[in-house]
Amino acid sequence: MIDTIAELGYEQASLAQVGQRAKISKGVITYHFASKEVLMQAVVDEVFGQFAAFVTARVPDDQPWDMLRAFLQANADFLKTHRKQLLALFAISRNAHDLTLQGYSPELDIERIAALLTEGQRQGTFRDFDARIMATSILALRDSLIAQSAKQADLDIDHYIHEIISLIDHAIRQSS
Template structure:
């Protein structure tokens, strides 16, 4: 099924295959440009030039720069969430936090363009609700302790915030140094997390 247009006045019309392909192209170009040049340097004009079309043609598909950036952000975030969710769903409850860390680090380390897009959109757009990041992991941490028959332990929110900050640090290091072993760092983080969670 084709996606619905977001341009003003056309919300109820289905996109043609050509329109959807162009829209997908513009989203990918935006991801690439934000990753390479940053949010501020990614203008509608630069997006249009890269796509080989006019700025008006970009505006046919997206009402403004913020709209195409939002679509790009939604795409990369959606892919990250889907991949992490699949890894967590496939793991036993007591191993779900480790699966979360492995896949989160793996996905972001393997896709630096997606990482830069997420960071750029978060810094320059409406800040997301911070609880959207720590709540899912906090829930996994509680479930992991319960799966092992343990009483409530360390504050799951605090532990989730710490783990999120550590993931950010690992990915930041990987962005600065492509040879940095992010997966080894993820395994070290998992070892520390499991000590805090299960010891």
């Protein structure tokens, strides 16, 4: 089911397509999932749970820059090891606006990153900037990695995230 969504995208991943690729009847799928939306919600819940646990376990309770860098690296590492799952989650979240990510909202991510940036500014590590705008930009860069990976299966994820982290470092750090 995840493979079907990752390969075909949300729009084309019908219950019939999922059943056909899983070599089971559509009836078996509809027995467990009343609709495409229920199936997609199950995928979202499973993958987002894995993703959140993976990233959270890798972000230390440390200095703001170390936490931000670890957050971005953990996102890339999850993509490297769970590419199809993350691409499926990305496809669903971009298209099924009525689904919920348990315990997640884009606004919450922005607030958390903005708070981290504000703390870095308070400590004198980060220069002065609008933390909310910078947080939104950082998350857009993170999302660009996932989007590019969807377009380019052989993307060098390590190089891509290294460049993103370097770009962010130059954008937010206090000049020496």
